[in-house]
Amino acid sequence: MAYWLVKTEPADGGLPAFHAAGAASLVWDGVRNYQARNFLRAMSLMDKVLLYHASCAEIGVVGQLKVAREPYPDPSQFDPNSPYFDSGSHQTQPRWTAVDLTLVRAFPEVIRLSTLKMMPVFTGSALTRKGSRLSVLPMTEDQWRAVMALSTI
DNA sequence: GCCAACGTTGGC
DNA sequence: GCCAACGTTGGC
Numbered sequence: 001m002a003y004w005l006v007k008t009e010p011a012d013g014g015l016p017a018f019h020a021a022g023a024a025s026l027v028w029d030g031v032r033n034y035q036a037r038n039f040l041r042a043m044s045l046m047d048k049v050l051l052y053h054a055s056c057a058e059i060g061v062v063g064q065l066k067v068a069r070e071p072y073p074d075p076s077q078f079d080p081n082s083p084y085f086d087s088g089s090h091q092t093q094p095r096w097t098a099v100d101l102t103l104v105r106a107f108p109e110v111i112r113l114s115t116l117k118m119m120p121v122f123t124g125s126a127l128t129r130k131g132s133r134l135s136v137l138p139m140t141e142d143q144w145r146a147v148m149a150l151s152t153i
Numbered sequence: 154g155c156c157a158a159c160g161t162t163g164g165c
Numbered sequence: 166g167c168c169a170a171c172g173t174t175g176g177c
Contacts, residue, residue, distance in 0.1 A: 007174095007175090009175095033160075034160090035160095054174085054175060054176085055174080055175050055176080059175085059176070059177095113176080129158095130157075130158075130175095130176075131157055131158035131159065131174085131175080131176085132158080132159085132174095132175090133158075133159055133160080133173075133174045133175070134159095135174090
């Protein structure tokens with residue numbers, strides 16, 4: 001089992017969208033960075049995922065997700081009307097990957113980036129490092145536990 | 154709105 | 166294959 005964190009802006013597949021979806025899953029598509037894609041491809045149904053809000057008033061971890069469907073070709077890469085359309089990707093060998101995610105729970109409080117930055121377990125991590133643009137990233141078990149501990153306060 | 158940190162593109 | 170220019174991400 002592995003631990004992950006996925007980043008989004010609140011208005012673009014963030015917590016409001018998961019609340020609207022209820023128990024249903026959302027397609028996590030549009031990842032167009034190879035390193036992030038490789039992490040997506042490594043996801044399995046057993047894995048645990050954190051949801052992170054970026055570029056907003058309350059930056060930080062907002063809830064817990066689970067993998068509802070294992071990695072499959074991101075449909076948006078073949079959709080000419082999608083902003084994520086990639087004319088260089090072919091059906092026979094899709095370039096980009098999606099997963100489906102469902103909300104497990106929303107945290108009562110946002111666990112802020114500024115809080116994470118103070119925690120030794122996050123020192124040097126891609127999440128707290130200045131300028132890191134990775135939108136899907138692995139977490140260590142210790143990092144996961146630390147977030148879980150804060151999320152129940 | 155600013156700017157630092159990246160990743161990507163394209164000329165050579 | 167190098168690297169400058171450019172576009173994007175994302176914190177502040």
